Amino acid sequence: MDRQRTVKISKYLAKHLRHEPERIGIVLDAQGWVGVEDLLTAAAGHGFSFSRAELEVVVATNDKRRYILDEDSDRIRASQGHSVTVDLELPATAPPEQLFHGTIDRFLAAIRTEGLRPMNRHAVHLSPDRETAERVGARRGRPVVLPVEAGAMHRDGHTFRVSENGVWLVDAVPPQYLRDDR
Ligand code: HQG
Numbered sequence: 001m002d003r004q005r006t007v008k009i010s011k012y013l014a015k016h017l018r019h020e021p022e023r024i025g026i027v028l029d030a031q032g033w034v035g036v037e038d039l040l041t042a043a044a045g046h047g048f049s050f051s052r053a054e055l056e057v058v059v060a061t062n063d064k065r066r067y068i069l070d071e072d073s074d075r076i077r078a079s080q081g082h083s084v085t086v087d088l089e090l091p092a093t094a095p096p097e098q099l100f101h102g103t104i105d106r107f108l109a110a111i112r113t114e115g116l117r118p119m120n121r122h123a124v125h126l127s128p129d130r131e132t133a134e135r136v137g138a139r140r141g142r143p144v145v146l147p148v149e150a151g152a153m154h155r156d157g158h159t160f161r162v163s164e165n166g167v168w169l170v171d172a173v174p175p176q177y178l179r180d181d182r
Helices: 003-019 036-045 052-061 105-114 130-138 150-155
Strands: 067-069 075-078 099-104 124-126 143-148 168-170
Touching (some): 003 036, 003 075, 036 052
Antiparallel strands (some): 124 168
């Protein structure tokens, strides 16, 4: 399968497994899962056909491992990034001392004042390393990386979870935990 096709299927999955399942008439369960057969049928019924084999290639080769199949490959879900309500049931996990958030200059004034907020998603997304955060920021423009004092936040009672694909999730980051190392 060529890269263009893989990316197209991946974007289609992001749209419908994270944001707008109702657009193609699928229903995610409380943990965000949907049956693979239901998804394939619904997609085909709404003008975009792909096979189970193609889906499995996308899941296995996706650069950020955005999707995961259950043990029997019966169901699929997005590992993070939802705007629809789901409970991923990820266990609370102690984070490393420092995590990173990638953003752009234009948002900095608001972020310094009110901290990081989840905006349209469920959680604030933090990266385990600077390079990943840079890539996240670079989706919008020249990236700015903010180190986050995750260890201190955790000791102060904030709950961290880590998604199946290694993205750290937290409800919010108050401004006092944001470093500026530029
Ligand atoms: C910014 C992608 C103003 C925040 C990525 C970000 C990630 C504020 C934007 C994942 C703010 C939200 C998530 C505040 C935060 N005032 N702006 N108080 N607090 N922001 O897309 O972290 O490819 O919801 O800096 O790689 O950019 O989709 O979050 O710029 O892992 O799998 O508001 O999405 O993954 O944007 O990205 P997003 P994000 P995928």
